[in-house]
Amino acid sequence: MARRDRSTGRNTIGDLSDPALISTLAGWLEGSGANALEITTPDGGGLKIVLAAGARAVRIAETVPEAPAVRPEGHAVRAPMAGLFRDRHPAAMETGPLAGAGRALEAGAIAGFVEVGPVLLPVIASKAGMVGEIHARAEGLIGYGDAVLTMEPSR
Amino acid sequence: MIEIVATGPLNTVQDLGRPGYRNIGVTASGAMDPLALRIGNVLLGNAPGAAGIEVQTFPFQVRFSEGGAFAITGADCRATLDGVPLPPWWTAGAAPGQMLELFPPLKDARAYLCLAGGVAVAPVMGSRSTSLRGGFGGLQGRVLATGDHVATDRAADGFLPKGGFGVVPPAVALKDAFPVAEGGALLIRALPAGEHDLFGADAQRFWSQLWKISARSDRTGYRLSGDPIHPTEVMEMRSHGVVPGVIQVPPAGEPIVQMSDANTAGGYPKIAGVIEADLWRLGQARIGSLLRFVPATHAEARAAEQALAAYIADVHKTARLVRQALAGMA
Numbered sequence: 216m217a218r219r220d221r222s223t224g225r226n227t228i229g230d231l232s233d234p235a236l237i238s239t240l241a242g243w244l245e246g247s248g249a250n251a252l253e254i255t256t257p258d259g260g261g262l263k264i265v266l267a268a269g270a271r272a273v274r275i276a277e278t279v280p281e282a283p284a285v286r287p288e289g290h291a292v293r294a295p296m297a298g299l300f301r302d303r304h305p306a307a308m309e310t311g312p313l314a315g316a317g318r319a320l321e322a323g324a325i326a327g328f329v330e331v332g333p334v335l336l337p338v339i340a341s342k343a344g345m346v347g348e349i350h351a352r353a354e355g356l357i358g359y360g361d362a363v364l365t366m367e368p369s370r
Numbered sequence: 371m372i373e374i375v376a377t378g379p380l381n382t383v384q385d386l387g388r389p390g391y392r393n394i395g396v397t398a399s400g401a402m403d404p405l406a407l408r409i410g411n412v413l414l415g416n417a418p419g420a421a422g423i424e425v426q427t428f429p430f431q432v433r434f435s436e437g438g439a440f441a442i443t444g445a446d447c448r449a450t451l452d453g454v455p456l457p458p459w460w461t462a463g464a465a466p467g468q469m470l471e472l473f474p475p476l477k478d479a480r481a482y483l484c485l486a487g488g489v490a491v492a493p494v495m496g497s498r499s500t501s502l503r504g505g506f507g508g509l510q511g512r513v514l515a516t517g518d519h520v521a522t523d524r525a526a527d528g529f530l531p532k533g534g535f536g537v538v539p540p541a542v543a544l545k546d547a548f549p550v551a552e553g554g555a556l557l558i559r560a561l562p563a564g565e566h567d568l569f570g571a572d573a574q575r576f577w578s579q580l581w582k583i584s585a586r587s588d589r590t591g592y593r594l595s596g597d598p599i600h601p602t603e604v605m606e607m608r609s610h611g612v613v614p615g616v617i618q619v620p621p622a623g624e625p626i627v628q629m630s631d632a633n634t635a636g637g638y639p640k641i642a643g644v645i646e647a648d649l650w651r652l653g654q655a656r657i658g659s660l661l662r663f664v665p666a667t668h669a670e671a672r673a674a675e676q677a678l679a680a681y682i683a684d685v686h687k688t689a690r691l692v693r694q695a696l697a698g699m700a
Contacts (some may be wrong), residue, residue, distance in 0.1 A: 332688040337533040
């Protein structure tokens with residue numbers, strides 16, 4: 216693998232842990248013919264993406280449209296993978312959504328699920344806050360890294 | 371390794387059972403909902419026949435002395451890990467010292483706690499299932515008690531996403547393959563058995579009426595209450611082999627469905643046999659609930675079995691792919 220170093224003094228790419236960014240980079244990587252990329256930043260951050268041959272059954276790239284605009288004070292809770300978005304557990308359809316607008320969620324709370332075949336992945340609120348705008352449509356398809364909802368910081 | 375902090379009576383270590391020894395009077399035992407146990411093991415990457423804990427009385431509370439992955443399947447027992455709710459049919463990781471608590475389910479009867487690596491107890495006649503009647507298998511042949519330590523075998527390697535993951539429960543995913551309850555009653559498919567026709571007109575009433583699962587029901591069998599049915603003549607029968615799912619009619623006329631701890635032999639006339647693919651649903655039926663038997667054909671029984679196998683295979687394959695994909699992104 217050819218290593219290309221580029222020193223810009225600071226990280227201009229953005230938040231390397233942002234799923235939307237990772238998804239975009241993975242999409243470029245897939246189109247480039249290379250199979251891995253590694254980014255390290257002077258501040259010690261890093262990101263490595265390796266394309267796994269044969270792991271195509273779950274497509275994580277290309278389905279990601281532009282992430283909906285998120286107001287700066289809020290933070291987006293994003294889909295961990297592409298699939299069907301569920302705003303409540305499929306065995307508890309009679310209950311309300313896990314993250315209705317205005318609802319307070321603790322850090323680590325499950326705000327919904329992404330259904331991939333028979334598997335359910337949790338959509339997790341990484342920080343505590345109040346559910347603001349909900350972007351994902353229940354039982355609609357969602358892409359990897361798409362914003363499911365925006366959380367407003369708790370007051 | 372986990373420690374049992376609180377348990378009701380009758381919670382035991384179970385795997386898929388101990389078939390092949392009925393000829394010497396050994397009950398097969400095994401999970402009452404083998405599908406839930408299988409899925410729990412699939413989620414953890416365990417062998418399909420690994421032993422787990424069948425929880426039928428609540429609350430049930432364990433401490434993870436060493437931490438590790440676990441799965442909760444079967445009845446939705448509103449499990450919490452250190453107070454944080456977990457969805458039903460879910461696998462997650464526990465840190466050392468974390469407490470898992472299972473509460474009484476609002477529907478269904480039994481929850482299964484599977485542990486990464488499976489419960490490590492010595493197999494007896496090829497199975498780790500507890501045989502309470504025989505007093506062997508499982509943890510010293512007895513029910514779990516507060517203070518018990520339950521060890522596990524070596525866990526499979528596998529990436530577990532933060533927050534864990536789960537499956538769409540079979541009652542939802544397989545609703546087309548398993549008849550929906552009408553008016554709250556469970557529909558259980560059965561094949562007419564040896565003495566079916568000796569019940570004459572009463573056989574029709576066996577199929578048409580709603581039976582209630584009486585309080586005298588347990589892992590050995592469910593005694594049903596309803597309008598009694600009788601054979602047209604009094605019958606004397608020699609004892610014959612019995613398997614889970616066999617529906618016997620004792621002289622009082624209220625049927626008994628043999629379950630996981632079924633007697634190995636019996637002499638009551640058999641009116642029908644529950645198809646194997648429906649036994650897990652019967653295993654989740656609660657005392658006091660209603661059911662109706664639906665006559666099935668062998669082809670229907672096979673189709674239901676294939677639907678179950680396809681679901682298990684799909685969970686197996688998808689869980690592996692999702693783990694791989696998430697591990698690649700982590």
